[in-house]
Amino acid sequence: MLTNDLLAAWDREAFFHPSTHLAQHARGETPSRIIRTAQGCEIEDRDGTRFLDAFAGLYCVNVGYGRQEIAEAIAAQARELAYYHAYVGHGSEASITLAKMILDRAPAGMSKVYFGLSGSDANETNVKLIWYMNNILGRPEKKKIVSRWRGYHGSGLMTGSLTGLDLFHRKFDLPFAQVLHTEAPYYFRRADPDMSEEDFSAFCAAELEALILREGPDTVAAFIAEPALGTGGLVPPPQGYWATIQAVLAKYDVLLIADEVVTGFGRLGAMWGSEFYGMRPDIITIAKGLTSAYAPLSGSIVSERIWSALERGTDENGAIGHGWTYSAHPVAAAAGVANLRLLDELDLIANVRRVGPVLLGALRSALGGHPNVGEVRGVGLLCAVEFVEDRAARRLFDPARKVGPAIAAAMLRRGVIARAMPQGDIIGFAPPFCLTEDEAERIARVAAEAVAETLGSGVSSA
Numbered sequence: 537m538l539t540n541d542l543l544a545a546w547d548r549e550a551f552f553h554p555s556t557h558l559a560q561h562a563r564g565e566t567p568s569r570i571i572r573t574a575q576g577c578e579i580e581d582r583d584g585t586r587f588l589d590a591f592a593g594l595y596c597v598n599v600g601y602g603r604q605e606i607a608e609a610i611a612a613q614a615r616e617l618a619y620y621h622a623y624v625g626h627g628s629e630a631s632i633t634l635a636k637m638i639l640d641r642a643p644a645g646m647s648k649v650y651f652g653l654s655g656s657d658a659n660e661t662n663v664k665l666i667w668y669m670n671n672i673l674g675r676p677e678k679k680k681i682v683s684r685w686r687g688y689h690g691s692g693l694m695t696g697s698l699t700g701l702d703l704f705h706r707k708f709d710l711p712f713a714q715v716l717h718t719e720a721p722y723y724f725r726r727a728d729p730d731m732s733e734e735d736f737s738a739f740c741a742a743e744l745e746a747l748i749l750r751e752g753p754d755t756v757a758a759f760i761a762e763p764a765l766g767t768g769g770l771v772p773p774p775q776g777y778w779a780t781i782q783a784v785l786a787k788y789d790v791l792l793i794a795d796e797v798v799t800g801f802g803r804l805g806a807m808w809g810s811e812f813y814g815m816r817p818d819i820i821t822i823a824k825g826l827t828s829a830y831a832p833l834s835g836s837i838v839s840e841r842i843w844s845a846l847e848r849g850t851d852e853n854g855a856i857g858h859g860w861t862y863s864a865h866p867v868a869a870a871a872g873v874a875n876l877r878l879l880d881e882l883d884l885i886a887n888v889r890r891v892g893p894v895l896l897g898a899l900r901s902a903l904g905g906h907p908n909v910g911e912v913r914g915v916g917l918l919c920a921v922e923f924v925e926d927r928a929a930r931r932l933f934d935p936a937r938k939v940g941p942a943i944a945a946a947m948l949r950r951g952v953i954a955r956a957m958p959q960g961d962i963i964g965f966a967p968p969f970c971l972t973e974d975e976a977e978r979i980a981r982v983a984a985e986a987v988a989e990t991l992g993s994g995v996s997s998a
């Protein structure tokens with residue numbers, strides 16, 4: 537293929553990148569990274585340099601890159617029926633089949649799947665449906681949504697509000713008033729070092745209950761949460777967290793939205809994070825792993841209880857006033873069908889259970905003893921290493937030193953992509969499910985070399 541020498545210049549001139557330091561990029565202070573092709577767990581840039589992608593894009597290419605079965609399904613669908621809408625009862629073979637496949641795999645009590653395009657718009661849908669439901673049920677005051685600090689639920693207006701990260705609020709006039717945030721289940725960063733995990737879970741539940749009581753239970757509609765915190769730090773919940781939280785939600789009739797955009801379809805080694813932690817959601821948000829990002833598609837899986845209120849609502853008010861042009865897009869749905877088939881045929885979730893502990897164990901043995909490593913944590917194929925200035929005191933580095941990004945950059949120079957998580961000096965790993973044990977060992981080896989390059993054998997001051 538001919539190389540277009542102007543591409544890097546056009547990139548700076550014409551392309552508005554998401555989640556990017558816009559000024560630095562436009563000035564050419566950060567490199568343009570132009571990816572050309574990918575296969576398995578590896579991506580290749582336009583210069584032919586290959587990288588082991590230990591974050592599966594944005595933890596979404598779960599079945600791995602270059603799967604011809606999905607590419608063929610997309611091409612065949614585009615040839616046969618590139619588009620028809622799903623309004624007023626329309627559908628395609630692919631979208632109906634995919635809805636059935638999702639429900640067949642869903643936890644008990646789920647009724648229907650609404651399709652969107654991104655995790656963000658799926659969570660917008662969820663909030664709208666809950667507001668609609670509570671109006672239909674005659675409780676119009678019950679509208680507030682509780683999220684957690686460090687939760688990530690998207691970057692729209694409502695979903696950016698739900699996201700509990702400062703960067704997504706500051707200067708955007710968010711969060712909205714209907715959104716409340718409560719304690720993050722982040723045991724490593726607990727204020728009281730003497731708390732056990734169970735004590736800390738009870739503390740989180742007590743904080744949630746106090747918030748609900750302060751606001752008035754009649755005003756609180758739902759709690760939204762990732763089964764294990766994702767973008768906010770990749771943090772599995774402390775022991776007992778979900779059981780105590782569920783009890784509070786049940787007591788005040790607060791619905792649970794399980795945001796499974798990252799955890800759905802196997803990332804934790806079970807089909808659902810909800811299943812893994814014994815959660816009982818009323819709505820499940822899905823995206824990323826639904827198509828392994830071969831095409832943009834998301835979904836909201838709603839429970840029988842919500843569905844029956846929605847049916848009642850349309851009997852009383854007419855057709856539901858909610859929909860996108862591209863809801864249930866046939867090409868994306870065909871990608872989803874092929875992707876879920878592949879997940880089963882290759883038994884990839886079993887590989888998550890097998891290789892996940894290898895990766896976590898290798899990271900622990902390579903880095904666990906380093907004086908600037910505060911914690912190595914993980915579940916399934918979702919792991920993180922958190923760096924601290926002082927390990928005993930759990931004192932964090934000054935964010936201005938950008939220790940996490942420096943370590944990720946040192947890994948990149950060695951051909952392995954890890955993600956410097958946006959808040960904190962945390963390096964994240966969420967590779968494709970087809971990762972091999974050798975690749976897992978290589979990730980840990982490269983991480984250790986990068987840490988040695990960046991921090992030597994340990995630093996405690998600037």
Ligand code: PLP
Nearest residue numbers: 654655656688689690795797798
């Ligand atoms: N929810 C969770 C848990 C996510 O991790 C993300 C994205 O990373 C989203 C929602 C938003 O999804 P999208 O970026 O597709 O809008």
